[in-house]
Structures are given as structure tokens and as C-alpha cells.
Amino acid sequence: MRSPILDREEYIEQAYFFRIYRERLQENVPSQEILQSIQEEILATTRLPMAIDFLRTEILHSGRISDAMQRLPHYFAPFQTFVIQRAEDDESRFEQFVALKILESEATYRARNPTPSGMFVYQFECIARNRLGYAEGLRAIAMDPLYSDDWTRWIMRLSNDLGGKELSEIVYLASQHFHNRRATRSTQKTVESEVNTTPAPAMLFGDQEGRIAKANIGRDPLFFFAALQRQLDYPAVPRSQRANDNEKLPAVLEARLNKLEQRLKIIEMESKGGIDLKQFYRNPDRSDVS
Numbered sequence: 001m002r003s004p005i006l007d008r009e010e011y012i013e014q015a016y017f018f019r020i021y022r023e024r025l026q027e028n029v030p031s032q033e034i035l036q037s038i039q040e041e042i043l044a045t046t047r048l049p050m051a052i053d054f055l056r057t058e059i060l061h062s063g064r065i066s067d068a069m070q071r072l073p074h075y076f077a078p079f080q081t082f083v084i085q086r087a088e089d090d091e092s093r094f095e096q097f098v099a100l101k102i103l104e105s106e107a108t109y110r111a112r113n114p115t116p117s118g119m120f121v122y123q124f125e126c127i128a129r130n131r132l133g134y135a136e137g138l139r140a141i142a143m144d145p146l147y148s149d150d151w152t153r154w155i156m157r158l159s160n161d162l163g164g165k166e167l168s169e170i171v172y173l174a175s176q177h178f179h180n181r182r183a184t185r186s187t188q189k190t191v192e193s194e195v196n197t198t199p200a201p202a203m204l205f206g207d208q209e210g211r212i213a214k215a216n217i218g219r220d221p222l223f224f225f226a227a228l229q230r231q232l233d234y235p236a237v238p239r240s241q242r243a244n245d246n247e248k249l250p251a252v253l254e255a256r257l258n259k260l261e262q263r264l265k266i267i268e269m270e271s272k273g274g275i276d277l278k279q280f281y282r283n284p285d286r287s288d289v290s
Contacts (some may be wrong), residue, residue, distance in 0.1 A: 003074050005145045008111050013048045015107035022100035051075050064088045079123055082140035086132045094130050101238035102126050109235045117205050118234045119146050125225045125237045150202045168216040168224045177210025179203050
């Protein structure tokens with residue numbers, strides 16, 4: 001059974017909840033304390049305080065909030081639960097901080113009149129970038145309350161279609177731009193056998209999405225996502241900071257590496273015939289400048 005679409009104020013409070021929960025986890029505050037304190041901050045006219053109370057009770061028993069979210073399908077969307085499940089998986093390398101940031105951005109987008117196409121691209125990119133698993137991920141996406149039955153059927157077929165086509169081509173075939181070009185070709189041809197025998201896919205994406213998808217066929221899918229974000233203001237997917245942090249060395253370690261590099265240069269100079277000390281001599285032709 002598909003869960004209902006919540007009121008706008010619910011998604012606004014959800015975005016706040018996911019953000020504060022992530023920030024306080026980064027400060028090493030225990031989850032139980034975070035849930036207890038944030039419950040008092042959430043707007044009381046929403047249903048989120050009751051959901052947080054259930055999360056806090058469940059985390060005391062199982063240590064996972066995804067179990068509680070799964071038992072609240074009428075409030076949390078399947079994709080939200082799926083993302084947290086992947087973050088809490090013991091064998092997963094998916095960071096919980098990134099998962100909470102993803103849900104924060106998703107709830108923010110839900111609060112500002114989202115489109116099914118924009119939501120799908122965001123959710124699909126989250127799965128692709130973080131390698132969360134296409135089969136289970138697409139099933140969770142398909143059950144989102146924002147999608148119609150046509151969207152659900154199309155998403156469920158993606159697992160098979162992606163094996164032979166790339167995403168940009170599949171989006172193009174399901175866009176208004178493809179249907180417009182198809183209709184134009186049919187009026188220009190006297191023989192319409194091809195048009196009549198080949199059923200047209202469901203028209204789920206707009207003309208602009210179709211044009212961008214067609215331009216990105218054969219290119220890196222990340223370019224396709226980035227173009228949609230630039231041109232149509234689709235939400236950007238948060239990325240892990242782990243790689244960037246690993247590139248920066250601590251100051252002490254960097255200083256030691258610099259010293260080792262200098263010593264290696266001296267050894268190389270000695271092996272080539274000694275060190276030329278003239279470069280360190282004071283030039284007698286040069287007068288002192290007071």
C-alpha cells in the first residue's frame with residue numbers, strides 16, 4: 001500500500017530533524033539524547049514528535065532507527081527508510097552522515113513543490129553515486145507516494161532496461177521531446193507503419209528533460225545529472241567528505257615529509273659528487289643594504 005503525501009510543514013520539520021540529528025552526531029552526542037532533546041524542538045502541530053518518540057524507543061531496543069522507520073510506512077517514505085538501512089548496515093561503507101544529509105536535502109525538496117521527474121533523478125543519483133544497490137533501491141523509489149501508477153511501472157522496469165540502454169536514453173524515450181519528434185516524423189511520412197507498430201513509451205519527462213537527455217546519450221551519466229541541476233534546478237546529491245579529508249595531511253606529518261624530502265635531496269647531491277656550498281656563500285661584490 002502506497003503511503004500518503006504529507007503536508008508541507010511535515011517535510012520542513014523533517015529536513016530540520018535530519019540536519020540537527022546529523023550535526024549533533026558529529027559532536028559525539030548519543031542518539032538517545034539527540035532524539036529526546038530534538039523532540040521538544042519540533043513543531044508540535046506536526047506528527048514528527050510522535051515519530052521521533054517511536055524512534056527513540058526502538059533505538060533503545062535494537063540500536064537502529066531504520067527498524068522504527070520501517071514500521072512507520074505511513075510517515076516515512078520507503079526511500080527514506082532504505083537510505084538509513086544502508087547506512088546502518090554493518091558491512092556497508094555508506095556513511096550515516098551522508099545518509100542524513102541526503103534525507104535532509106530530499107525533505108527540503110519535498111517541501112517546495114517537487115516534480116516526479118526531479119525527485120526520481122535525485123533518488124536515482126543517490127543510489128548510483130553511493131552504490132546502494134539498484135534492485136532494492138528502485139523498488140523503494142517506485143513505492144514513493146509522489147509517483148503515479150505510470151511512474152511506478154516505469155521505475156520497476158528500469159532494472160531490466162538499464163542492462164541494454166543507458167539512463168539518458170531511457171529518459172529521452174519517456175520524454176515529451178521524444179513524443180514531439182515522433183509525431184513530427186509521422187506527419188512527414190506517408191507510410192506510418194513504423195509509428196503504428198512501435199508503441200510509444202509513457203510520457204513522464206518534459207520537453208527540456210528530453211532535450212538534455214538526448215544531448216547526453218553516450219556521455220558520463222554524472223554529466224547528465226549535473227546538466228539537469230544547472231538547467232532545471234534539480235536538487236544536488238550530497239557527497240562524502242571522506243575523500244577530501246584524506247587528501248589533507250596533518251600539519252605535523254606534512255612537516256616531517258618536507259624534512260625527509262630535503263634530506264633525500266642532500267643525499268642525491270652527495271652521490272653526484274658532493275654538495276656545492278658556493279650557493280650559500282655571501283657575494284663580496286654585493287654591498288650591504290642598511
